[in-house]
Amino acid sequence: MDNVAVLGAGSWGTALAIVLADNGHNVSLWGRREDQVNEINNNHKNEKYLPGVVLPENIQATTQLNECVKKADTIVLVTPTKAMREVLGQLKNDLSSPVTIVHASKGIEPGTYKRISEIIEEELPESVLDSVVVLSGPSHAEEVSLRQPTTVTVSSVNMKAAEKVQDLFINQNFRVYTNPDVVGVELGGALKNIIALGAGLSDGLGYGDNAKAALITRGLAEIARLGTHMGANPLTFSGLTGIGDLIVTCTSVHSRNWRAGNMLGKGMKLEDVLENMGMVVEGVRTTQAAYELSKREEVEMPITQVLYDVLFNGKGAKQAVDDLMQRSRTHEVEDVSSLKS
Ligand SMILES: NC(=O)C1=CN([C@@H]2O[C@H](COP(=O)(O)OP(=O)(O)OC[C@H]3O[C@@H](n4cnc5c(N)ncnc54)[C@H](OP(=O)(O)O)[C@@H]3O)[C@@H](O)[C@H]2O)C=CC1
């Protein structure tokens, strides 16, 4: 059995710690609040993030990052994207030999447009970094913590490392696939949060299933457009980390991004929505990053564009949908020149 450190005791970090603990590994979970760490160690609960769930006893929590990673063979990084560089900066000083870092966070960094694996490689020197593996897919923490059937994908440029991580996590409730397309896996997971905000917004406005199906389908088209432009395998977007994660996030009340969009659609202000949520809504920051990246790369992303205007330029939710519906007419399939008429 392995020693695994999980950094981030929020919903997803705790759910992944449960999967690892169910598989018999010794799990050390890093949280930054003493009260939360005491609650996990003494009551085996993390009520703020996974209410009602009893945690396995082989999860031990600590507020000390160096303590958490001391014996770790593998480190699972699950903090919000915004906190990545800060946590990696601390982690760098606590590592003395190369480890595999698995990350399970979903976002792109505004300004640099870096994916998380790129941030990890930038922040950790080769002397302490063996391999980076991404874990992503349609997987709400609430359902994983109840051991409901879930499938995810792990991806790395080092497929041996990906297979090792597959072995670490896989069990009868949690099926893990591999895919070598790191760019596609990371971009699919990050960009679907933008579309989930849009799906929530549409539902909040009172629009129906037709509108949501349109957002999911045309959302996938623009995710794949940017993704393939950035070097991803187009087939990845029809897999778990593409359409799979898009479906689960756009259609589930568990999704914080969908819920945030829903509140915006009902007329709440962004700052009130985020305060009300009390958990990370990655899609807001990723909308900014993807909007800027799409402009730089001259890739058309109409849904991202209108959401950017709703979030940052005060555009009304209904106006955003009207704008999408009134765009100039176009083909559905992009490469029409290759089709027979
Ligand atoms: N929830 C889910 O179902 C899934 C989430 N993800 C991704 O996982 C990542 C984490 O999300 P999730 O666990 O859900 O988020 P939550 O909002 O549930 O929890 C966030 C966690 O990060 C901690 N945190 C916040 N800021 C910092 C910081 N500056 N330094 C260190 N720790 C910090 C919080 O600590 P504190 O409590 O002290 O504030 C908390 O433990 C996101 O990128 C998300 O997209 C991916 C798949 C599924």
Ligand SMILES: O=C(CO)COP(=O)(O)O
């Ligand atoms: O990524 C997720 C499910 O796969 C979770 O989405 P939210 O962050 O919107 O809750």
